[in-house]
Amino acid sequence: MIDDTTVRHVARLARLRLDDAEEQVMREELSGILEHIDAIRAMDLDGVPPTTHVIELENVLRADEPRPGLSQEDALREARAVVDGSFEVPRMD
Amino acid sequence: MGLRDLTATEQIAELAAGRVSSLELVDAHLDAIARDDVEAFLAVDAEGARARAREIDALPERPPLGGIPLGVKDALSTRDIVTTSGSKMLEGFRPVYTATCVARLEQAGAVVVGKTNMDEFAMGSSTENSAYKNTLNPWDHDRVPGGSSGGSAAAVSAREVPWSLGSDTGGSIRQPAALCGIVGMKPTYGAISRYGLIAFASSLDQVGPFARTVADAALLLKHMVGRDPMDSTSLEWPAPIDVPMATDLAGLRIGVVEELMGEGIDPGVKAAVEVALVKAEALGATIVPVNLPTALSGLATYYVLAPAECSANLSRFDGIRYGPSAEADNLLDQYEVTRGRLFGPEVKRRIMLGTFALASGYYDQYYGRAQRVRTLIVREFAQAFEGVDVLASPTSPTVAFPIGDRTADPYAMYLADVCTIPASLAGLPAISIPCGLSDGLPVGLQLAGPAFSENRLLDTAHALEQVIAFDTRPPGLAT
Amino acid sequence: MSDLEPVIGVEIHVQLSTRTKMFCGCAPSFGDAPNTHTCPVCLAHPGVLPVVNGEAVRRALIIGLALGCEIAPRSIFHRKNYFYPDLPKAYQISQFDIPICGRGEFTAIREDGSELKVGITRAHLEEDAAKLTHGGGRRAGADGSVVDFNRGGTPLVEIVTEPDLRSAADTAIFLRQLRQTLLFLGVSDCSMEEGSMRADANVSVRPVGSQTLGVKTELKNMNSFRFLERGVEAEIARQREIIASGGHVQQETVHYEPDTGHITSLRSKEESHDYRYFPEPDLVPVAPDPAWVEQLRTEQPELPIPLRRRLVDEMGLTQEDAEVITGSPELVAYFMEAAGLADPKSCANWIRGELRAQLRELGQEPWESNVTPAHVAALVGLLAEGTVSVPAAKEVLAGVIETGDDPATVVEARGLGQMDAGDLSAIIAEIVNANPDQAQQLRDGKDKVMGFFVGQTMKRTGGRAEPQAVQALVRAAVLGE
Numbered sequence A: 001m002i003d004d005t006t007v008r009h010v011a012r013l014a015r016l017r018l019d020d021a022e023e024q025v026m027r028e029e030l031s032g033i034l035e036h037i038d039a040i041r042a043m044d045l046d047g048v049p050p051t052t053h054v055i056e057l058e059n060v061l062r063a064d065e066p067r068p069g070l071s072q073e074d075a076l077r078e079a080r081a082v083v084d085g086s087f088e089v090p091r092m093d
Numbered sequence B: 001m002g003l004r005d006l007t008a009t010e011q012i013a014e015l016a017a018g019r020v021s022s023l024e025l026v027d028a029h030l031d032a033i034a035r036d037d038v039e040a041f042l043a044v045d046a047e048g049a050r051a052r053a054r055e056i057d058a059l060p061e062r063p064p065l066g067g068i069p070l071g072v073k074d075a076l077s078t079r080d081i082v083t084t085s086g087s088k089m090l091e092g093f094r095p096v097y098t099a100t101c102v103a104r105l106e107q108a109g110a111v112v113v114g115k116t117n118m119d120e121f122a123m124g125s126s127t128e129n130s131a132y133k134n135t136l137n138p139w140d141h142d143r144v145p146g147g148s149s150g151g152s153a154a155a156v157s158a159r160e161v162p163w164s165l166g167s168d169t170g171g172s173i174r175q176p177a178a179l180c181g182i183v184g185m186k187p188t189y190g191a192i193s194r195y196g197l198i199a200f201a202s203s204l205d206q207v208g209p210f211a212r213t214v215a216d217a218a219l220l221l222k223h224m225v226g227r228d229p230m231d232s233t234s235l236e237w238p239a240p241i242d243v244p245m246a247t248d249l250a251g252l253r254i255g256v257v258e259e260l261m262g263e264g265i266d267p268g269v270k271a272a273v274e275v276a277l278v279k280a281e282a283l284g285a286t287i288v289p290v291n292l293p294t295a296l297s298g299l300a301t302y303y304v305l306a307p308a309e310c311s312a313n314l315s316r317f318d319g320i321r322y323g324p325s326a327e328a329d330n331l332l333d334q335y336e337v338t339r340g341r342l343f344g345p346e347v348k349r350r351i352m353l354g355t356f357a358l359a360s361g362y363y364d365q366y367y368g369r370a371q372r373v374r375t376l377i378v379r380e381f382a383q384a385f386e387g388v389d390v391l392a393s394p395t396s397p398t399v400a401f402p403i404g405d406r407t408a409d410p411y412a413m414y415l416a417d418v419c420t421i422p423a424s425l426a427g428l429p430a431i432s433i434p435c436g437l438s439d440g441l442p443v444g445l446q447l448a449g450p451a452f453s454e455n456r457l458l459d460t461a462h463a464l465e466q467v468i469a470f471d472t473r474p475p476g477l478a479t
Numbered sequence C: 001m002s003d004l005e006p007v008i009g010v011e012i013h014v015q016l017s018t019r020t021k022m023f024c025g026c027a028p029s030f031g032d033a034p035n036t037h038t039c040p041v042c043l044a045h046p047g048v049l050p051v052v053n054g055e056a057v058r059r060a061l062i063i064g065l066a067l068g069c070e071i072a073p074r075s076i077f078h079r080k081n082y083f084y085p086d087l088p089k090a091y092q093i094s095q096f097d098i099p100i101c102g103r104g105e106f107t108a109i110r111e112d113g114s115e116l117k118v119g120i121t122r123a124h125l126e127e128d129a130a131k132l133t134h135g136g137g138r139r140a141g142a143d144g145s146v147v148d149f150n151r152g153g154t155p156l157v158e159i160v161t162e163p164d165l166r167s168a169a170d171t172a173i174f175l176r177q178l179r180q181t182l183l184f185l186g187v188s189d190c191s192m193e194e195g196s197m198r199a200d201a202n203v204s205v206r207p208v209g210s211q212t213l214g215v216k217t218e219l220k221n222m223n224s225f226r227f228l229e230r231g232v233e234a235e236i237a238r239q240r241e242i243i244a245s246g247g248h249v250q251q252e253t254v255h256y257e258p259d260t261g262h263i264t265s266l267r268s269k270e271e272s273h274d275y276r277y278f279p280e281p282d283l284v285p286v287a288p289d290p291a292w293v294e295q296l297r298t299e300q301p302e303l304p305i306p307l308r309r310r311l312v313d314e315m316g317l318t319q320e321d322a323e324v325i326t327g328s329p330e331l332v333a334y335f336m337e338a339a340g341l342a343d344p345k346s347c348a349n350w351i352r353g354e355l356r357a358q359l360r361e362l363g364q365e366p367w368e369s370n371v372t373p374a375h376v377a378a379l380v381g382l383l384a385e386g387t388v389s390v391p392a393a394k395e396v397l398a399g400v401i402e403t404g405d406d407p408a409t410v411v412e413a414r415g416l417g418q419m420d421a422g423d424l425s426a427i428i429a430e431i432v433n434a435n436p437d438q439a440q441q442l443r444d445g446k447d448k449v450m451g452f453f454v455g456q457t458m459k460r461t462g463g464r465a466e467p468q469a470v471q472a473l474v475r476a477a478v479l480g481e
């Protein structure tokens, strides 16, 4: 189960603005999904290590050699707001 | 029979014999794409494709893939061709680079004709989560093509392209291939570079081919596998992918996953799979029952791990460097309003679920446990492959369902991937081939093998394909 | 209030001076036109993936070995999630529970020669944020901000210490000597001003004898050791005052204002951080080959702190000499080369004294000048064998700086060789005869007058006499010694 406070907290962490109706639906749907997911909370996992990668690679390292990158024009071309070669963002408060 | 009825292999042969040009082939498919009866495409690059076809036609020697058309899932970055991943968050976005797998195929002579529809950011099993439109199942336009790579599957089934690329995180290639009656394969995790694949769940995502024959799928795969210096998780490929030729299955041990042949599987689907297994036996294979007791926990595990990874992967979409953005006068609004408005409901649901599963106080209960269940699933597969060479099951528990049928209940939609998710969690290769019809709709047979067993899987699928002799042409398809 | 002791730990971010960024092939850049050193990876375009810079791993290992850290046989990367415009993926790839370098210890030396031991908790690899300039925007009034990704993704090693420091002065000593060590390793420019080395201090106070830690504040990002020392001092004083007046220290991030000397709180309506760390699925573990680690250990240059001790104990330098000589790896190399050819103590004297003084006017460092370490050794040799006097040697040095000729050539060309003993005796005899009053004073035991004779002799000989020899000859002439 997940309550309104948790939904609001998680939405803030994820930077998602939800209106009241969305928040309500989200609470119900997440609670429903979590009920199914809770199956794994009942499993006996004593001594079972976590799997982060299914492949057994190690030490994939790159040589420290510069590669050509993007022109300033290409770097900025999809940006919504540009000021003197930089990406613009709204004020922070 | 028109040019579009030729398989990719046949089209390449026609080109080699000089009986057709790349431009003619590309034009024939572009005509169909212009009508796009099944709403498979989000963007079409007709000019670029024709130009490339002319270039290839002018080459002194044809490249291996000859210059035949290719559809590409919109989750793959294509330089200067609008790439949205099915989301309003990337509406109008023109990437500055091309995904490695696409670049490799272009290098080998594939001609990208356009980008195919998909569930937003690959989250879904019906392509109904596309922010742009529903794609229709070529076998029944009132039904979904499956997803998330529904556009790529429908485009191949409807013969708008001979083959296409999809991506598969929990079944997003195999399930739509099954629902559209074509071949779809997810290779071993790490087989194909993910560089340029817009990430959904990084530890699960793999690119793979759609085609109407196993041989075509193998050919596409052959030109994509192998290590890419841009992807740390890509693998040095041990041996070349062969175009399959097997005609019998003598000595092959096929394990039937009992957990995936029971409750929750449509009787018609089960029946078609069983008929296919009988045919496998007739080809010399031994059929044995196998248990994967944790496999059914795969769904719950997946719905913790994938959302958790996606919650981080989708954080970069903030409207600052690319993509549309809300006009806001402070940063917090810029983030929250942009993301709140431009992500669709399913994407927001998964971001919320994943953020929750990683949040302080919940990590150990959810993410931590899911990673450990994943270990159990990996072990169970390893154990199963000590006794059998290939595991068989239905690809999807049902045939294509009606559009709108499951959109109200997220978990009902999640169940569509119950058969495909276990192999995804274990990083194993799996292929879906059409094995018959149920109520006039295609049924998919899933074959999974150990890591790097692509060649054997392709051979098995090819041999079965010959005896199943499924007619991939949807009834009533306009020519 | 004397019953409260400060407890300080520091976190240091060191930018590695590699040719490319941590996870992409762009060259990190400072001062170029904005967004001219970027690629899809460091701009976090959809679909891109990180690839670890092997040289950054090598340098992290070098740092870890120098700090005596345990090297993790297998370390992994994590994602640290938070939204900020200078962090394009909205997560920083960092390390969490298995850093590449684990526990270690660093020993600094205080001015009085005592040891200052500081436990190292960890040193891990991560990527730097981009440059965010506040108030540079046009949209939304003049108070928007602008982002330049040229430095975004520069490799960082974050070094975290145990709360082992007990004063602001010790904190500054530790950081200075840590910086010096990093410079010797050649891994970073370590410029506080340019931000290639940044330190945050965690400060708390507790009753003396207490084993539990008090509530700490985090003093952010000071751009000089001086401000850092003053800032820590001011924060300790502030916390002592709060406790003396019966209050409680709040856990928060604080900032030191160098102009006013005041501590201000950075905390606005800041939410509690929840970074949602989880293992980075796009990267595989780093498991350095033990043979490689061993090789790096053997290749490690002699570090300034142990070197300082060796210069004093084995080469006869003073603490002060040793501190100056170990000021930079270049100076150490310069000195070592000279000291291999002539008496180390004399070489140290000449290098840290006269050579640096003369070069200062030219704005040169010894290793950039015309004077080679062999020249220094030759000069010391000429002095030792009495070929030149000390004052003449200074002129010889000036000549070498000017021409790059070796000292013997300069001595010859400028006639700066020591005077023949007989000639010198004759000159001194003349001076003594011409100054009977001063000679009498010397006989009366007024030794101060010796300076007069030495000065006169130097004047007559153009500095080509050794002052000590002059003194002996004057005594002989006047006192018959």
Ligand SMILES: [Mg+2]
Pocket (backbone or CB within 6 Å): C094, C126, C158
């Ligand atoms: Mg850090």
Ligand SMILES: [Zn+2]
Pocket (backbone or CB within 6 Å): A069, C021, C024, C025, C026, C037, C038, C039, C040, C041, C042, C043, C153
């Ligand atoms: Zn870059």
